[in-house]
Amino acid sequence: MGADYLAGPQGLLRSINARAVLDVIDREGPIGRPEITRATGLSKTTVAQALRELITRKVVTEAGTDTTRRGPAATLYQIDPGCALGLGVDIGHLRIRAAVVDAVGEVLAQAETRAPRRQAAATAAAVTALAAECAERAGTELGAIGQAVIGVPAVVGRDGHTIRRAYGLPQGGKGLVEAIERDLPVPLILENDVNLAAIAEQRFGACADVGDFVLLGVGVGLGAGVVLGGRLHRGFAGGAGEVGFLPHPATELGTEVLGARRIAEQAREAGIGGTPSPRELFVRARAGDEKALAVVDATARRIAHVAASIALVIEPELFVLGGGVGASADLLLGRVRHHLARDAAPLPITIIPSGVPEDAVLRGAAWLARHHAREHAFAAATGAGRPYDTDPAGQPRGSRKGDTT
Amino acid sequence: MGADYLAGPQGLLRSINARAVLDVIDREGPIGRPEITRATGLSKTTVAQALRELITRKVVTEAGTDTTRRGPAATLYQIDPGCALGLGVDIGHLRIRAAVVDAVGEVLAQAETRAPRRQAAATAAAVTALAAECAERAGTELGAIGQAVIGVPAVVGRDGHTIRRAYGLPQGGKGLVEAIERDLPVPLILENDVNLAAIAEQRFGACADVGDFVLLGVGVGLGAGVVLGGRLHRGFAGGAGEVGFLPHPATELGTEVLGARRIAEQAREAGIGGTPSPRELFVRARAGDEKALAVVDATARRIAHVAASIALVIEPELFVLGGGVGASADLLLGRVRHHLARDAAPLPITIIPSGVPEDAVLRGAAWLARHHAREHAFAAATGAGRPYDTDPAGQPRGSRKGDTT
DNA sequence: CAGTAGGTCGGAAACTTTCCTACTTGAGGT
DNA sequence: ACCTCAAGTAGGAAAGTTTCCGACCTACTG
Incomplete structure (x- = not known):
């Protein structure tokens, strides 16, 4: 002590x-x-x-x-590639994906399945089944995996084991963590999905050498992954980057600024019938549909406002547009920049498209799992671990027992 | 390299x-x-x-x-108290203050003077004169001082030598830094005043053991000192914490949310004649003046909004209300909490009054100067300095020559 | 008398320098 | 075309230096 x-x-x-x-x-x-x-x-x-x-x-x-x-x-x-294995899992809204990577980052196996919609227990079962499948295909067994990291659309506490605001999970994620921890014989931590996308951006994407950046994840909701000084900033209770509720000239505090729901609402306001999905809306906009373009522009305006707000608080070097809707960067980015130039001209805001178009959350999860597994193996091998802390993502590997030391 | x-x-x-x-x-x-x-x-x-x-x-x-x-x-x-001396300076709107501290934090001498209003050169002269006076009274000479830190109401670049948005300085601070660096034979860095107040809060105030907190400095303008992981977060170009321009339901981006000017404007709107100073307004409010109380309440509401916005981005453990107006915490704090509870209930926001009521900027500047001077002396004495970086405030002592390595 | 502060000496651990051997390349001579 | 030799490199071993630790000793105070 x-x-x-x-x-x-x-x-x-x-x-x-x-x-x-x-x-x-x-x-x-x-x-x-x-x-x-x-x-x-x-x-x-x-x-x-x-x-x-x-x-x-x-x-x-x-x-x-x-x-x-x-x-x-x-x-x-x-x-030695085999000295540490990591398991990354992405629990998304439609699919659950898992991958096993070795100590040098090679993906040994990858698998996916449809996400159950109703029962958290079913989600947990799907995760453990995927993990087992990946382990087998990787020619190893679960017990040999040093660390698992599971990305979830929720706020994850500092301990990496408690989740809040899991609106995107069956039953709000109730009982999910416990079930997985019970059935998956691997040291496990959870992490917010946007945070993992930010890690992927840092390790595989456009932010390799950028110390301070913010990934704006525009998907079902709007979230931000905040990386400061090369390390993920989670906030006191893991709630940093929940920028979907930032105040905005057109909204009251507590109203969601952006996200699929909000986009649908704007589509209605714009006089678009049939409540098309955001994906569909972007397809139409790309085809030149005026009303759809108006919705895209409104979305861009909101993104610009959120970015400006973030910049005023932490002034990152770079913003990255990612997430499901963020993949439509070709449509959004120019408009976001336009609004930034008009409304927030003096702020030094640079915003670029994601450099990790595919599987960002899964890749981030796998990277983090690999990192922790390696850190553990290296510490054991060198006798003491690194006394001088350069850990890019804090937080050691969680145990399965809830040891609140 | x-x-x-x-x-x-x-x-x-x-x-x-x-x-x-x-x-x-x-x-x-x-x-x-x-x-x-x-x-x-x-x-x-x-x-x-x-x-x-x-x-x-x-x-x-x-x-x-x-x-x-x-x-x-x-x-x-x-x-050894004499092994490192630090010089802290606070260039405020009304006064310039300076203090010399020794290696254990003892204040050896302190002095102040009225701030010149017109000429940056006069400000620089006042600073060097104060420094010389302090050194003499401390029984030493300027050449023996290891580090000077000057707090300014401006955005300070990462190098600690360039200032922007220095609205509170004569001639916008033009030529100020150069003049001081020319005449003051001490290694020198500048720092934003609110950032220094945050350091004071961390070292002498209420945030001794808090890793992540934000000091809200309410004075002529509104600024925030952001401390994350025990270290000051300055942002890419030193512009972090410029929260005075955060978007707000009632204001457009780019409009100042709060500050003395804004308060005066609100006083006019509330039907108060004679454009009283903020200080006067708070005196009246404390006496029970309804109109003044309304202005105070509006101020509190804006503070609450800013705090909520910051919390959504970085979720600090704690907010501290400081700065000139922040000293009226007895009037403001309850109302801020009220608005937080009403408008931002789900956010875990704790806000407390400053624990450094007096001379926060000066004390922060002195602390930082002492810290850098000590770090330098300790590194020289132990042969290598600390390889494991626990530096609470980054950035080593700036040289007088502009070496852009 | 017992417990504590401070000093000294020999041993153990870890790193560096120096010396040595073995191997490969490439140039020049036969 | 083949042989020979010099130069440069990799790897290892022995001796030397620095640093830390444990044990022993002395001196001092309640």
Whole structure:
């Protein structure tokens, strides 16, 4: 319980150096020993010792030789892909998807199924079934997976186990988490879906080197994934980024600014009959339908307002337009920028389309699961884990037991 | 340019341990050697060695003895107050204040003067004169001060040297920074005044153990100091927290939500003649003046809206009401809470009065200056500085030359 | 007398330097 | 075309240095 001042015996130095070697190998892909020596600044003796240790601990493996230079071939080293497996799950409105990835990010298996609409228990069963299927297809078993991350359309508490405002889940998600935790023998945490999309954007998309950005997820509702200083900002109770209810000149506080429901309502107001789906509306707009275009423009205006509000609070470097409706960036983006220029000219707002058009939530979940699984394996292998915290997404792997330490 | 992987020789371990000892001494005040041993987990041999080094480096001094236990008296150690001096300056609308603090936070000297209204050059001269006066009264000279932090009513860029939107400064602050940097022989950075108030709140006020909070500074304008994860969030270009322009049901984007100007306008609308100052208005309201109370209530409503908007974006643990008008918390707070409960009931918003009623900006500036000066001195003394970054306020001490590395 | 503070010494752990061997390439000579 | 040798590289081992820790010792105070 005592505060940790990070002081210790020589063993600490060994941990630090082992971790440094591991990080270099992770970052520079297959890499030879002399280069590791250069990159870390350590002596080759120390690097050799660390490598021996990491190999016996099974987090690093040899990966062929490098014969580009003259002289004897240098042995190459890489992260052992099998040292940590992650399971990502995306519980969407229509489908549930799952994927198993290895320690280097390779997708070993992926599967999906239709989302049950009525019973939370059915959703839980679908998740565990998908997970089992993925594990089998990946040639492993669930017990070997180090971490599972499940993306849900809900606010997830800091502990990663409690959900609120799960309007998009059967029975409001009641009992869902408990059922999955009971039946899935994998350390598990939940995460808000838009947050995971933001992580995907950071790792695979347009925000690789952007420290502060906000992903605007326009789907059934409007949400934002807030990344500050390279790490996801969840808020005190996980409710950061719930920007769908931001005040707006045309709405009172507490009214949803945007989302499928809101778009449908606007369609009615615009005199469009038959309550078409947002997808249908965008198809019509792309075809030139004036009324549909008006709805799109209104949507863009609201997005611009939300972005401006966010910018005034945290001033991110970049906004990214993502989510289901966000995929229609070709139609929306120009109009959003137009409204920004008109109504919020002095604000330095840059907004770009998502760089992860497909499966953003699933990929983010898989990435996060892989990250936590790796962190755990690396910490075990290097003896202490990284004392200097660079964890991009906080929060360690949740246990299955509710240990409220 | 190469990425730094924090690996190194045994000397690194020495640095780490020296830093750990230093941190314990800093935190636990005068403390004996055996207790340092317990707190750090190091052996007494190592602690003794580290102490010798820190004392010869002049960052630690002996501070009497502890005779509470039986046996020989234990020597006590403390941070050498003189090892780092900081200069804090608050350039306010009416007054300019400055203070010199030592490494343990003791205020050695403080001075103030009326703020020039016309010329930025006069403001700069006033600042340097105040600084010189403070240094002299503190029994030192400007060259001995390790860091100066100047709080300004403006947006300050990440470099700590460029200011924008300095409406509250003579000539919009044009040439101010350059003049001060030319004449003040101290490493210097600027900081937004509300941000400094937030730091004061974190260090001396109500938010000592709160990781995420927002200080709402209600003064001539409305600004927010955003602290996330224990560190100030400045935004990409230093513009985070400019919440005075947040959209609001009654205002268009780009209109100032709140501030002295706005309050005066509301007073006119409420039928109050003579354009009283906000301070006067609050005096009347406290006396029971109905019209003044109406203005106060409208102000509270706007604060509530701004807080709700911020909460939807970042969901801080706590809001603090500060700034000039914020000092009238007794009148405002209840009404703000009322409006929050009515309009933003589902949001978990806690708002409390400031715990730093006096000189918040100045104290924050002094704290930050002291912090940077200390960090510099400690890094020099321990050989490497802290590799594990816990810096609460980012950004090292700016140089006087504009080195855009 | 017992418990505590502080110092010293030898041992253990970890990193670095230096030296050595083995291997591959490429240039130049036969 | 083949051989030889110099240069450059990879890997390993031994000696040396730095740092930390445990144990022992002395001195002091209730």
